[in-house]
Amino acid sequence: MATATAPAEPTVPAEPTVPERNEHPLLLLTARRLGIGVITLFVVSVIVFWATEVLPGNAAYAVLGRNANPARLHALERQLHLNQGLLAQYWTWLSGLFTGKLGASLANGQPVWGLVEPRLINSAVLVFVTGLIGTVIGVTLGAIAALRKDGWFDHITSVAALTVTSLPEFIVAIGLIILFSTVVLHWLPAVSLLPPGTYAWSQPELLILPVATLVIVIVPYIFRMMRAAMIEALESDYVEMARLKGVPEWRIVLGHALPNSIAPTIQVIGLNFLYLAGGVVLVEYVFNYPGIGQGLVFAVDNRDIPVIQFIVVVLAAFYVCVNIGSDVVALLATPRRRIPR
Amino acid sequence: MVTGDAPALPPVAPPPAAPPSATLTGRHPWLSVLWSAARTPRGVVGLTMALFVLLVAVIGPAVSPHSPDALMTLTFAKPSSQFPLGGDFLGRDVLSRVLNGGWLLLLMAVAATAIGIVVGAAAGMSAAYMRGAPDGIIMRTVDVILAFPQLVFALLLLSLLGPKLWLIVLAVGLSHAPAVARVIRSATLDVSERDYVKVAELQGMRPAKVMTKEILPNLISPLMVEAGLRLTYSIVIIAGLAFLGFGQPPPAANWGTMINENRIGLQLNPWAVIAPAALIALLTIGTNTFTDAVARVTIGVDRRPEEAAMLDDLGPEQA
Numbered sequence: 001m002a003t004a005t006a007p008a009e010p011t012v013p014a015e016p017t018v019p020e021r022n023e024h025p026l027l028l029l030t031a032r033r034l035g036i037g038v039i040t041l042f043v044v045s046v047i048v049f050w051a052t053e054v055l056p057g058n059a060a061y062a063v064l065g066r067n068a069n070p071a072r073l074h075a076l077e078r079q080l081h082l083n084q085g086l087l088a089q090y091w092t093w094l095s096g097l098f099t100g101k102l103g104a105s106l107a108n109g110q111p112v113w114g115l116v117e118p119r120l121i122n123s124a125v126l127v128f129v130t131g132l133i134g135t136v137i138g139v140t141l142g143a144i145a146a147l148r149k150d151g152w153f154d155h156i157t158s159v160a161a162l163t164v165t166s167l168p169e170f171i172v173a174i175g176l177i178i179l180f181s182t183v184v185l186h187w188l189p190a191v192s193l194l195p196p197g198t199y200a201w202s203q204p205e206l207l208i209l210p211v212a213t214l215v216i217v218i219v220p221y222i223f224r225m226m227r228a229a230m231i232e233a234l235e236s237d238y239v240e241m242a243r244l245k246g247v248p249e250w251r252i253v254l255g256h257a258l259p260n261s262i263a264p265t266i267q268v269i270g271l272n273f274l275y276l277a278g279g280v281v282l283v284e285y286v287f288n289y290p291g292i293g294q295g296l297v298f299a300v301d302n303r304d305i306p307v308i309q310f311i312v313v314v315l316a317a318f319y320v321c322v323n324i325g326s327d328v329v330a331l332l333a334t335p336r337r338r339i340p341r
Numbered sequence: 342m343v344t345g346d347a348p349a350l351p352p353v354a355p356p357p358a359a360p361p362s363a364t365l366t367g368r369h370p371w372l373s374v375l376w377s378a379a380r381t382p383r384g385v386v387g388l389t390m391a392l393f394v395l396l397v398a399v400i401g402p403a404v405s406p407h408s409p410d411a412l413m414t415l416t417f418a419k420p421s422s423q424f425p426l427g428g429d430f431l432g433r434d435v436l437s438r439v440l441n442g443g444w445l446l447l448l449m450a451v452a453a454t455a456i457g458i459v460v461g462a463a464a465g466m467s468a469a470y471m472r473g474a475p476d477g478i479i480m481r482t483v484d485v486i487l488a489f490p491q492l493v494f495a496l497l498l499l500s501l502l503g504p505k506l507w508l509i510v511l512a513v514g515l516s517h518a519p520a521v522a523r524v525i526r527s528a529t530l531d532v533s534e535r536d537y538v539k540v541a542e543l544q545g546m547r548p549a550k551v552m553t554k555e556i557l558p559n560l561i562s563p564l565m566v567e568a569g570l571r572l573t574y575s576i577v578i579i580a581g582l583a584f585l586g587f588g589q590p591p592p593a594a595n596w597g598t599m600i601n602e603n604r605i606g607l608q609l610n611p612w613a614v615i616a617p618a619a620l621i622a623l624l625t626i627g628t629n630t631f632t633d634a635v636a637r638v639t640i641g642v643d644r645r646p647e648e649a650a651m652l653d654d655l656g657p658e659q660a
Contacts, residue, residue, distance in 0.1 A: 166629035
């Protein structure tokens with residue numbers, strides 16, 4: 001890789017002394033990102049917890065609403081630990097996050113963990129399958145469009161990508177339902193109803209439309225970045241040099257252009273996983289897919305605070321982890337970024 | 342995501358290329374950018390789509406043939422001469438509901454975008470210009486808010502304070518701010534190094550004035566592209582919330598709500614779903630395509646600010 005031999009930023013001559021190259025730059029940066037991630041998550045947990053405190057009146061009253069009477073209020077206050085001090089409440093909740101003792105759902109009295117766990121697995125399947133398929137399609141299409149820059153394939157895919165990035169995911173979902181399961185064709189189920197206690201993989205055909213929707217939504221972003229980065233790489237001096245030396249075109253693409261355009265693409269793939277954390281909410285709701293997104297909507301409808309708190313923290317944790325992961329992988333792919341600037 | 346602590350993201354936008362001639366003719370630079378964007382092929386297409394939907398939403402209530410709330414026909418009635426788009430799940434006229442169901446969505450989206458741009462730009466500019474502790478505090482706050490997916494952030498607020506329309510606008514607006522702040526911060530870092538800013542500082546101009554008089558006018562390109570992007574996202578999220586049932590309370594017509602209400606009758610009268618869905622799609626495609634035209638005119642390449650920043654930061658090394 002040409003970048004590995006490049007010295008520090010030549011555009012910053014004002015830098016008095018170029019800092020010594022650290023022995024383990026990657027380790028250091030990863031540790032730093034992890035530290036920031038843990039702090040971020042801690043602050044998130046405080047906010048999510050504290051948010052229930054800003055409820056007008058108190059949470060118990062807000063949940064019961066018109067059904068409030070002193071006895072029920074008192075019982076619910078005890079259930080939500082509202083009779084303890086603020087710090088003690090937070091501690092009870094935070095330790096519950098790690099031990100799985102999350103209390104009971106306010107909607108039906110079942111333990112929160114038992115309610116959310118199967119949903120978590122179903123959502124994870126959805127996100128993982130989508131991410132995998134979307135990445136492969138996006139990177140491939142982006143690379144082809146870059147190699148055929150300004151050709152018909154490039155023009156068509158670029159306009160299609162722009163169009164699709166504008167569409168809300170629930171519109172894409174409804175479009176697919178109209179096309180494939182109701183009005184035009186009747187190939188696939190319009191809703192992904194799973195019997196309680198079963199997981200998504202037991203009926204893979206129920207996954208097709210939700211996955212297709214999310215793939216359609218994320219592919220354009222990966223495509224756009226891959227195309228832009230690949231074009232930039234193909235126009236660089238080292239590719240020119242390789243061409244002049246007579247390196248075969250396939251080796252230029254696979255050995256020079258691809259590795260150098262992969263880092264920003266990885267960041268965008270990371271961003272798309274982040275997007276999926278929110279995107280699953282609408283798509284699961286449309287298809288009645290029993291994941292945490294649908295669970296969150298139901299919980300918000302019922303003001304089921306323990307469930308809302310847990311799902312939001314899980315989504316935020318996923319967000320922070322993916323962020324760190326994609327940063328580290330991007331660093332692995334970009335040697336020059338490891339030199340402290 | 343580009344880490345917020347990268348010391349100096351390379352310039353998001355080159356020095357304002359368009360303004361000089363435009364300022365000579367006395368027009369506002371941002372108007373001249375809009376004008377030249379509107380004359381590109383993409384600009385024409387995007388603007389036409391968005392304006393068509395705007396027209397439907399604004400004039401709609403005045404020309405709607407029936408009351409949007411009156412039960413007039415059969416449940417999911419097929420289109421007829423009296424009801425061109427048929428009936429909805431309660432037997433109301435779909436056409437009238439479509440004509441009445443857009444203006445509030447547009448209004449809310451514009452308001453949310455304004456909040457996001459103003460708060461985000463103020464935060465990003467202050468962070469970049471003041472450096473040091475304020476920078477650290479602002480950008481760490483940005484990191485924390487970014488840890489909530491936008492829709493989830495809005496749902497969390499709504500679940501706590503109840504589904505109120507102003508709260509939806511505020512939640513969506515605030516959830517835009519961090520992303521805007523990042524883009525504007527890196528653009529400001531670049532602009533604040535320029536000589537005319539240094540001159541203004543040496544003349545003893547107060548920081549607040551330097552930011553508004555010297556730096557802000559040079560941020561219009563990234564600001565305009567951001568505003569376009571955030572407007573599209575606002576429409577997407579607010580329509581999505583309405584689809585989930587967090588919008589105006591039931592009898593009111595709303596495109597997002599209509600799609601959800603009527604999708605059980607897709608086999609009987611698909612138009613009750615297709616019409617509002619097509620309008621939302623046209624609107625978002627229109628605003629996004631026009632934004633793309635603006636980005637091409639101002640930044641000169643076919644990529645968005647956040648993509649450009651990522652490419653500069655991690656992309657193939659430039660010769």
